[in-house]
Amino acid sequence: MQLPNYDFLSDSTEDTSTRFVTFITPSLKRFDLAVLTTNRFYGKKLVTDLQFGKTAIIGPDDLEEEGYLEYAFKLSEEEAEELRQFLYFVVGTVNFTD
Numbered sequence: 001m002q003l004p005n006y007d008f009l010s011d012s013t014e015d016t017s018t019r020f021v022t023f024i025t026p027s028l029k030r031f032d033l034a035v036l037t038t039n040r041f042y043g044k045k046l047v048t049d050l051q052f053g054k055t056a057i058i059g060p061d062d063l064e065e066e067g068y069l070e071y072a073f074k075l076s077e078e079e080a081e082e083l084r085q086f087l088y089f090v091v092g093t094v095n096f097t098d
Contacts, residue, residue, distance in 0.1 A: 014040070016037060016038045018037075019090070020035075021035065027079070030051070031049065032050040034050055035048075042059070044091070045090065047087070047090075054072060058072075058087060058091055060091055063087055063088060063091065069087075
């Protein structure tokens with residue numbers, strides 16, 4: 001089968017590392033996350049909430065951006081703050097690969 005006149009802007013395959021983590025916060029909110037490390041996204045991580053199918057590209061700067069986690073994962077301020085505390089340990093410092 002042939003694809004009809006698709007204009008590919010990018011198509012690449014890469015080895016990645018994925019961390020699956022499940023935890024319950026002090027407010028009893030459960031998170032089931034997949035944290036993908038890749039050479040894309042300028043060193044940021046691809047974080048997926050497996051319960052709700054929400055994904056965001058997250059680096060240290062995104063954790064500092066007000067309302068980013070609330071918007072990306074549809075969380076309350078309290079839930080987002082608890083997730084933010086965990087992600088500070090996961091995301092770390094961005095290292096450029098280019």
